Amino acid sequence: MSETGWPDVSGKIVDGVHHLPIRVYYEDTDFSGIVYHANYLKFAERSRSDFLRLVGVHHSEILELDPPLAFAIQKMEIEFLAPARIDDLLEVESHCVTARGARLEFEQVIRRDGEPIWRAIVKAACIDTSGRPRRLTPDMLASFGPHVAAASHTR
Secondary structure, three states, X not given: OOOOOOOOOOOEEEOOEEEEEXXXXXXHEOOOOEEOHHHHHHHHHHHHHHHHHHHOOOHXXXXXOOOOEEEEEEXXXXXXXXXXXXXXXXXXXXXXXXEEOOEEEEEEEEEEOOEEEXXXXXXXXXXXXXXXXXXXXXXXXXXXXXXXXXXXXXX
C-alpha cells in the first residue's frame, strides 16, 4: 500500500528495474489453462507503461506536446521459457537499457517464484502522429537518465 492507503498498482522501481506483480486470471489463459502467448506481450506493455509513468513520462502528456509524440514498438525478440498457468502470481521486471536519439530499448523478464519464464528485448521509437521518428525530449532523457544508469550496474 502507498502512503495514501491505496495499493501501488503501478509497481515500483528498485535500482533502475521496474517490478510489476501480475496475477494470471482465467481470461489470460487458453483452453488448457496456460497463459495465451499474446498475453505475455500485454503484461510486458503494462510494465513498460508503468515504468514510464513512474519516471514522469505520461503517454497522455506527450500526446499534448507540439508536435504530439508517442512510442511505437520497432522490434521485439522474445523467448518463451516455461508456461504460466491460471492463478500464478508473476512479476514483470523491466529496465531501460538505452534512451537516446529517438530510441528506447528495454529488457524485460517475467518471473514466477523468482524463475524466469519469459524474456524479451524491446526496441521502441519516439514518433510524431504522422509516424516519423522524433528525438526524445530533454525532459524525457532527464527522466530516463538515472534509471538507465542504475539498471546497467545491477544486471
